[in-house]
Amino acid sequence: MPARGRMPRQTDIARIAGVSQAAVSVVLGGNRTVRLAESTRRRVLEVAEELGYVPHPAATRLASSRTKLLGLYTFRAAFPTDEADSYHPILSGVEDEAAALGQDLVLFTGAGGPLALEEAAIHRTRMADGCLFFGRHVPEGPVSRLVGSGFPLVYIGRRPELGGRIPYIGADYVTASEQVLQRLIDLGHREIRYVRESDEAPSSEDRQLGVLRVAPRTGVVRLGEPELAVGTVRGWVADDVTAVVVEGTDTGAAYRAVRAAIDAAGLSTPDDLSLAVLGGPPGVSGFEVPMREMGRAAVRLLVDLVTDRPSTPQQLLWCPPVTGSDVGPPRSR
């Protein structure tokens, strides 16, 4: 018997079962290529069971040269203090799929902190087999080195940086936005306004691209402040605008601003104005960002890269349209 308090090892089993340690490894590892006598196999299994053998994860991973550890780098806290974490479904999807693929997740802390800490944390991601990056930010230096050295990495969200060499799982905002606009036009809307936040980001550019492709005459309003003047909304109606489309983002600021201004102007949707959000809160007309699926797909892609399986390193996922109650035909005048 192994010493009390020490976890049993393969050598303990080998000694008791009267076989070599390597044979134990073969039996317990479920190695099908090596053939052993059935009696040996059974004996090993019995002793292992009896001793309550559990493989040491570090040894297993060292010997097989895969840590089965996937990094998850978030550029902010993974568990933010702020209760309302709109990105939560992405992380939930990541966790789910990682579990399904038998991978553990390492969270690199210090991501939200000072630059030096951040750089160090990015560097530490190398301890994992590969790493998921989640956030708009692409620190060109560190990330470029990572990619250049062949370290498997996947961004969540489209990242055109580094000459398009960054693998990612994004959402197909262009197509989804086109479809929303097409639907408005099919309903009869002609005078449309698009309200976007002032930040520049691929996810913003993609939406606007989709909007203008279908309805090139759409007026684009960049939101400078968290509020939208009631006068602006009244002006739209005076200009025969019948539909407003809003960029949906993590904070939902643009949507809330428009919603508030419409209410304050004493107008109602969809009677006075149709209102659609490009990737907004659940239930609001427009489309939904498949966050959970993005998380899952990112894990699958990363594992494919880690195991050298053929894969499509840059993918845009379909965004399901949402038919809410804020969109209707234009009011006949």
Add this chain to the structure above:
Amino acid sequence: MPARGRMPRQTDIARIAGVSQAAVSVVLGGNRTVRLAESTRRRVLEVAEELGYVPHPAATRLASSRTKLLGLYTFRAAFPTDEADSYHPILSGVEDEAAALGQDLVLFTGAGGPLALEEAAIHRTRMADGCLFFGRHVPEGPVSRLVGSGFPLVYIGRRPELGGRIPYIGADYVTASEQVLQRLIDLGHREIRYVRESDEAPSSEDRQLGVLRVAPRTGVVRLGEPELAVGTVRGWVADDVTAVVVEGTDTGAAYRAVRAAIDAAGLSTPDDLSLAVLGGPPGVSGFEVPMREMGRAAVRLLVDLVTDRPSTPQQLLWCPPVTGSDVGPPRSR
């Protein structure tokens, strides 16, 4: 130079710097007992930096136990699908303190799944230097072996199992509950009811203990269903009950049930009835569970255990009282 795509190892550094691999280990491991020439040390550091060396966690862990990786085992998803995750502040505290102490976090996935997966995940925990366990569940077999083998582990929440050998950071529900009851009594309340959920758990037992210690005559109502009959509440008032104390739990079911029944009975707080919750939603009279601080303290304790520093392996944290607007003096009759 190491082959492109392969992670640099200590031997790579050793070769380039012209020293032995062991010397590299000593320098990079920050080993203070072994003395090396300052020039050697500097050279090693330079080469390591240049190659972008990161230690292999499995190798480090196998050879010693200083991976600076702390496990976080949650017995459910760390990123639950359910948006309303009342335990979130605990994880937030864990992440925060881990960052402050320079530890990364590994999430062992598969925790919420089938038993076999769960057990396997518990065992994988040994990949880290130590592990935080979060959840009421104590799988005696695996956890007992972990503790028995000297693996550092800390539960979040008081865990009396295994003959009290489990290190934990809990909340001092007994004292906090006593204080709430004492305040009610000081205000003049004499006829009090305590509503608790029917689950048994240390956190429930502790609260009830505190209640009955200060007000032994308090009637205890175990909530069998998610609803509380309006008649029950009316009966309390008829019996001259002036204050109701409710167990606060993750779901908040008991509190919501009582609140709803009081409203449905057409009664108001604190005029007709004072209402306190033992660890409830923010702002409600009673006390607050210091979740964030529990997370932080658990990380500190775990790191102390990992580094063999003297520590108090079982701690109960103080719960700050909350003076809300639902408690007042009893209505004079």
Add this chain to the structure above:
DNA sequence: CTGAAAGCGCTTACAG
């Protein structure tokens, strides 16, 4: 003060 050796607990070619 420094280097060569053994060992952590496994897996996987490679001989017999």
Add this chain to the structure above:
DNA sequence: CTGAAAGCGCTTACAG
């Protein structure tokens, strides 16, 4: 069909 050996990438006694 089976066992002995080498090796995964580190740390840490232990000789020089």
